[in-house]
Amino acid sequence: MEFFSPTDLLGSSPILALGLFSLIALLVNAFLKNSAGMVFYVSAVGIFVAIGCSIYTFPMNATAFSDMLLVGGYASFFSVLFLVIALFSMFIAKPYLEREQYHYGEYYVLILLATIGMVMLASSADLITAFLGIEMMSVSFYVLAGYFRGKLSSNESALKYFLLGAFATGFLLYGIALIYGTTGTTNLLRIVTMYPQPFNDPLHIIGWGLILIGFGFKVAAVPFHMWVPDVYEGAPTPVTAFMSTGGKAAAFSVFLMTFSVPMSMRDERLMTVLAVLAAASMLLGNWFGLSQTNLKRMLAYSSIAHAGYMIIGIASATPMGQQGIAFYLVSYALTNLGAFGIIAMMEKENGGNLNYEDYAGLGKRKPALAALLAMFMFSLTGIPPFAGFIGKYYLFASAVQSHMTWLAIFGVITSLFSTYYYLRIIVYMYFKEATNHEEIKLPGLTFATVILCGAGIVLFGIVPSLIFDLMKSIF
Amino acid sequence: MTFEQGVFYSLAGVTVFSAVMMLLQRNPVNSALFLILNFFCLGGLYLTLNAQFIALVHILVYAGAIMVLFLFVIMLLNLGDDKRLTEHLGMRMYLGIAFSVGLLVELLYMFGFNTPSSYTQLSPASAEMGTVEFIGKVLFTKFLFPFEITSFLLLVAIIGAVLLAKKKIVQ
Numbered sequence: 001m002e003f004f005s006p007t008d009l010l011g012s013s014p015i016l017a018l019g020l021f022s023l024i025a026l027l028v029n030a031f032l033k034n035s036a037g038m039v040f041y042v043s044a045v046g047i048f049v050a051i052g053c054s055i056y057t058f059p060m061n062a063t064a065f066s067d068m069l070l071v072g073g074y075a076s077f078f079s080v081l082f083l084v085i086a087l088f089s090m091f092i093a094k095p096y097l098e099r100e101q102y103h104y105g106e107y108y109v110l111i112l113l114a115t116i117g118m119v120m121l122a123s124s125a126d127l128i129t130a131f132l133g134i135e136m137m138s139v140s141f142y143v144l145a146g147y148f149r150g151k152l153s154s155n156e157s158a159l160k161y162f163l164l165g166a167f168a169t170g171f172l173l174y175g176i177a178l179i180y181g182t183t184g185t186t187n188l189l190r191i192v193t194m195y196p197q198p199f200n201d202p203l204h205i206i207g208w209g210l211i212l213i214g215f216g217f218k219v220a221a222v223p224f225h226m227w228v229p230d231v232y233e234g235a236p237t238p239v240t241a242f243m244s245t246g247g248k249a250a251a252f253s254v255f256l257m258t259f260s261v262p263m264s265m266r267d268e269r270l271m272t273v274l275a276v277l278a279a280a281s282m283l284l285g286n287w288f289g290l291s292q293t294n295l296k297r298m299l300a301y302s303s304i305a306h307a308g309y310m311i312i313g314i315a316s317a318t319p320m321g322q323q324g325i326a327f328y329l330v331s332y333a334l335t336n337l338g339a340f341g342i343i344a345m346m347e348k349e350n351g352g353n354l355n356y357e358d359y360a361g362l363g364k365r366k367p368a369l370a371a372l373l374a375m376f377m378f379s380l381t382g383i384p385p386f387a388g389f390i391g392k393y394y395l396f397a398s399a400v401q402s403h404m405t406w407l408a409i410f411g412v413i414t415s416l417f418s419t420y421y422y423l424r425i426i427v428y429m430y431f432k433e434a435t436n437h438e439e440i441k442l443p444g445l446t447f448a449t450v451i452l453c454g455a456g457i458v459l460f461g462i463v464p465s466l467i468f469d470l471m472k473s474i475f
Numbered sequence: 476m477t478f479e480q481g482v483f484y485s486l487a488g489v490t491v492f493s494a495v496m497m498l499l500q501r502n503p504v505n506s507a508l509f510l511i512l513n514f515f516c517l518g519g520l521y522l523t524l525n526a527q528f529i530a531l532v533h534i535l536v537y538a539g540a541i542m543v544l545f546l547f548v549i550m551l552l553n554l555g556d557d558k559r560l561t562e563h564l565g566m567r568m569y570l571g572i573a574f575s576v577g578l579l580v581e582l583l584y585m586f587g588f589n590t591p592s593s594y595t596q597l598s599p600a601s602a603e604m605g606t607v608e609f610i611g612k613v614l615f616t617k618f619l620f621p622f623e624i625t626s627f628l629l630l631v632a633i634i635g636a637v638l639l640a641k642k643k644i645v646q
Contacts, residue, residue, distance in 0.1 A: 003615060015624070026634070064620075065619060066616070066617050066619075068621065104638075113627060113634070114631075126621075129620065132628060135628055136624075136628050139628065139631045139632055140635070143631070147638075149639060
């Protein structure tokens with residue numbers, strides 16, 4: 001009997017490469033003393049190999065392991081995105097962890113394993129692989145959030161995330177069970193061929209509702225957002241950078257893929273539910289963002305608001321909305337990685353230097369750093385020529401295309417709120433006198449990563465067709 | 476009475492007996508032991524239904540893993556004080572009664588008033604699905620990928636537990 005074919009192995013090669021290198025890294029960590037630096041290099045090599053595999057499989061348009069995994073196109077695009085995010089977050093983490101004297105090899109192993117989960121999410125053609133991917137990513141995140149074991153805030157963050165995350169997983173699993181019960185399969189490709197017949201069954205609709213709750217939690221949409229501020233604030237800054245970009249992108253990739261099944265019907269009820277979810281996230285995220293004084297917390301609320309913008313793309317159920325989400329995820333990932341990279345460099349021991357006041361006068365003390373942070377804030381606000389503007393434009397335009405003009409108007413108005421708290425940091429940096437004259441050290445690796453992120457958002461902001469041309473072959 | 480019926484009635488009798496005894500015991504450890512007996516008898520009932528895999532997993536997971544957890548909790552929490560426990564019940568007791576009555580009505584409806592034709596005959600195909608052989612075949616063919624990747628999920632959990640519990644704290 002044949003268990004699998006060479007195509008299956010080739011199709012899952014990014015996952016296999018990551019798995020292999022995470023095991024090598026784990027063994028290096030176990031058998032060599034003081035090997036954290038070595039583990040870092042092994043993990044980085046593993047990520048490069050996986051990027052190579054993803055790019056190689058891009059032209060394939062197939063499934064692997066009896067329709068469990070998607071290969072090429074959509075899966076490859078998102079895999080490369082997650083892998084780049086993982087690599088950048090490792091570059092931010094290394095100097096930060098060395099400074100905090102918490103530099104252990106397990107950190108990188110967990111990053112690799114979380115990335116396996118993310119790649120599985122983007123490639124899942126079956127609800128079972130989607131569930132396993134979500135669990136692998138989330139369990140790694142729970143541990144990473146509590147990585148600073150001696151710090152109370154880190155413990156709190158991990159425990160809160162773990163308890164609420166396990167609860168949300170229950171909803172997701174129950175939803176999958178109901179969909180399996182009403183259709184007899186967990187395979188998305190097979191479920192989509194049955195439409196619209198399953199929609200006559202209330203249990204089927206409840207199943208999708210429960211799955212929506214599970215995904216809503218993972219992408220941090222209102223009203224499932226309660227965990228975000230505390231978890232993002234308490235977790236070590238490089239971990240927050242990884243969670244808020246990679247975790248969100250992975251959750252959106254599976255959200256988009258899974259919901260393209262019921263949304264292929266353009267069901268009015270589901271579109272309305274998603275639109276309300278998007279509107280609530282944009283409103284509450286931006287509203288609470290106004291009153292924050294801590295930068296990590298402010299970015300946590302901003303992350304809720306951005307989840308709202310991206311859900312517009314799913315609610316509109318048009319190819320334009322889907323492309324908008326994919327583009328937005330790229331720009332949001334680069335912007336947030338850059339911003340958190342700067343925060344990681346500015347941060348002092350025991351969570352000092354995280355407030356707006358601590359950034360006063362940065363424009364004179366470190367002009368390059370201040371200019372980069374200003375760029376990231378402009379991109380988050382959605383001001384051209386940065387990538388954030390193009391992403392927002394596509395998402396709002398998709399809402400108008402789908403006759404949900406009210407949602408687009410609502411999005412623009414709530415974006416106006418957000419201008420206040422994004423631009424406030426720029427006011428502090430350039431128009432206030434410095435109160436703190438301690439020297440700021442800029443570790444080369446982190447600074448180079450931040451510059452790369454800045455270059456990325458300018459490049460994609462001016463030439464968005466670089467990404468949109470790729471996406472024409474995906475959606 | 477055939478042999479099968481004899482096995483069924485004796486298992487069912489012990490199941491009900493152990494369930495009732497679990498509720499009546501004053502000592503929580505004895506309750507837990509009766510629960511284990513109950514799980515074993517339920518496992519036996521699954522076996523008579525030709526669901527070997529569920530029977531084995533039921534005993535391994537419930538009687539093995541979950542009961543150990545129960546016993547640990549009972550021993551660590553030191554639930555000696557009955558009075559304080561009953562004080563907290565109140566509202567919850569009535570909810571519990573309401574749920575049990577609801578379940579009883581549901582069962583009576585299923586077995587008493589509904590036509591039992593669809594439940595009497597077990598189709599050979601569905602009976603075969605419960606065997607270890609069938610599940611093993613599916614796990615290593617159709618579900619090969621999720622099955623293998625689950626080992627990585629367990630690896631994450633192990634690394635996480637060791638990292639959070641064992642690493643030295645740097646002050």
